[in-house]
Amino acid sequence: MKSWLMPTSRVLGQLSNAMLWIAGVGLVSMTAIVAYQVFMRFVINQSPAWTEAGSIMIMTWFIFLGAAVGVRENFHMGFDVLLYVLPPGAKPWLRAISDIAVFCFASGMVFYGGELAMRYWSTRIPVLGLPTAFTYFPIVISGALMCLFAAERILLRLAGEPVDDIPVDPTITEA
Numbered sequence: 484m485k486s487w488l489m490p491t492s493r494v495l496g497q498l499s500n501a502m503l504w505i506a507g508v509g510l511v512s513m514t515a516i517v518a519y520q521v522f523m524r525f526v527i528n529q530s531p532a533w534t535e536a537g538s539i540m541i542m543t544w545f546i547f548l549g550a551a552v553g554v555r556e557n558f559h560m561g562f563d564v565l566l567y568v569l570p571p572g573a574k575p576w577l578r579a580i581s582d583i584a585v586f587c588f589a590s591g592m593v594f595y596g597g598e599l600a601m602r603y604w605s606t607r608i609p610v611l612g613l614p615t616a617f618t619y620f621p622i623v624i625s626g627a628l629m630c631l632f633a634a635e636r637i638l639l640r641l642a643g644e645p646v647d648d649i650p651v652d653p654t655i656t657e658a
Contacts, residue, residue: 485642495635499555502548502628509545513538532610540611540618547625554585555632557646579640586633592626 520534557578566574596619603615611617639646 488638488642492635492639495555495631498628499552499632503552506545506548506552509541509548513541513545516541536608536610540608540613543618544621547621548628551625551628551632554589554629555635557636575640578646579637582633582636582640586630586637589626589629589633592622593630596620596622596626 516534516538520530520538523534524530565577569577600616600619600623603619606615607613608615608618636646
């Protein structure tokens with residue numbers, strides 16, 4: 484199982500880094516758009532209509548992409564309080580339960596987010612001219628990434644990799 488799991492994990496690590504970069508670019512873009520909106524509103528006295536809707540859409544993208552990266556890096560919510568009370572042997576079990584719960588929740592994001600995207604494909608966001616479905620795509624994409632990253636953590640744990648003690652980054656090799 485490790486013969487294909489470790490290369491796959493490296494690819495998922497690169498995908499995670501790419502999503503983090505996209506989220507970072509989105510954060511910077513949203514900040515620039517909001518600054519432009521404030522300048523136009525208070526200095527020029529003509530606020531463009533697209534800036535608010537555009538910045539909110541960009542914000543949903545970088546929040547959901549960041550959440551998916553958080554699943555891979557194990558920054559999501561979990562049973563951390565119980566880890567201090569229960570014996571050390573319970574840690575992998577609680578982390579596995581957490582990963583399974585994240586996988587199930589993310590599957591729901593894909594399914595129900597997909598339904599929303601399909602339902603609202605024919606309507607448009609007036610100031611942007613984009614289909615309203617673009618508002619729901621981050622839910623679907625983030626859910627799919629969360630499923631991938633949670634499944635990766637579960638499979639790495641089953642393969643005996645120490646995913647509960649160190650951040651999951653197979654690109655880092657020990658000397």
